[in-house]
Amino acid sequence: MIAIEITEAGEPQVLKPTERSIPSPAEDEVLIKIAAAGVNRPDVMQRRGQYPPPAGASDIPGLEIAGTVAALGEQVNNVSMGNKVCALVTGGGYAEYCTAPASVCLPIPNGLTFVQAAALPETFFTVWSNVFDRADLAAGETLLVHGGASGIGTTAIQLAKAFDAKVFVTAGTAEKCRFCTELGADAAIHYRERDFVQEIERLTTGRGVDVILDMIGGDYLPRNLKCLAPEGRLVQIAVQHGAKAEINLVPVMQKRLVLTGSTLRARETAFKAKIAKNLYEHVxxxxxxxxxxxxxxATFPLTEAAKAHVLMESSQHTGKIILTV
Structure with missing residues (x-):
């Protein structure tokens, strides 16, 4: 099969097509003939040598795929040959074939294409796990999402609104802000022109928001704490501005705040299977x-993965970037 390998840590051009053997599924896995695969920030970090795959995972990048089941492990009984599925994987998505645990495979929703389905696993698993499970966002509460025009952001806006929460977002251009409000956000803050802390204070008449989903980290952390309402929850899922920050713990105690976070890739299959079950039932x-x-x-052919990474790092995209096979 054709796969995209990282020849060395570096810029997008280190992504090169190569020939690999088609993997064989373990007893609890399926083999998927890939039609489309999502491109995500963790793929960029892996390419740069900053996010190595967990033990036992493929060195080929790619964390979400959609395609057709081509082979079954001996113990698989919930998926059939020929099923059209999408799946969250720990690696191997930038290829013509990939294995995935059967328990994290989901049927492609009726009416969706392979390209649309490939955009689901990484962002929907991440948003559900962090916003609804970990932060326990409830109807009537308010969510602030940094990076509202990203794949994570566009998913968080829609899911939070679907479950009757109010949503504020930050974005880096007027066009992205407009897109986010058209998608359903109650307000979008152009962070290059306005101080999001002041805007949140204005939008909430000084109360603050209940939940913040943050991919930025670094200098955003103390500012996020100022935005939280009493009993507020901050969920950290990435650290684009750095992993370290200095904060004042007094408001954490006074407002009884919760600071938490998670990564998904290295979590055990059983944990991901629970998320898959919730998504199938509720989403x-x-x-x-x-x-x-x-x-x-945008979509790119598999062999143009480097171009997809250039677009990802430009931050000029709105929503997801997909590779097609």
């Missing part, structure tokens, strides 16, 4: 009725 119907939809910015 898949929304996708099938068209109440929530993946936002696709």
């Amino acid at each position: 898949w119907p929304l996708l099938e009725y068209g109440l929530v939809k993946p936002v696709i910015h």
Whole structure:
């Protein structure tokens, strides 16, 4: 099969097509003939040598795929040959074939293409696990999402609104802000022109927000704490501005705040399978009725993965970037 390998840590041009053997599924896995694969920030970090794959995972990048089941492990009984599925994987997505645990495979929602389905696993698993499970966002509460026009952001906006929360976002251009409000955000803050702390204070009449989903870290941390309402929860899922920050712990105590975070890739399969079950029960119907939809910015052929990474790092995209096979 053709796969995209990282020949060395570096810029996008280190992504090169190569020939690899088609992997064989373990007893609890399926082999998927890939039609489309998502491109995500963790792929960029891996390419740069900053996010090595967990033990036992493929060195080929790619964390989400959609395609057709081509082979079954001996113990698989919940998926059949020929099923059209999407799956969250620990690596190996930039290829013509990839294995995945059967328990994290989900049927492609009715009406969605392979390209649309490939945009679901990484962002929907991440948002559900962090916003709804970890932060326990409830109807009537308010969510602030940094990077509202990203794949994570567009997913968080739609899911939070679908479950009756209010959503504020930050974005880096007026066009992205406009897109986010058209998608459903109650307000979008152009962070290059306005101080999001002041804007959140204005938008909430001084109360603050209940939950913040943050991919930035670094200098955003103390500012995020100022934005939180009493009993507020900050969920950290990436650190684009750095992993270290200095904060004042007094407001954490006074407002009884919760600072938490997570990564998903290295978590055990059973944990991911629980998320998959929740998504199938609570979110898949929304996708099938068209109440929530993946936002696709651009597609590239598999062999042009380097171009996809250039676009990803430019931050000029709105929504997801997909490789097609």
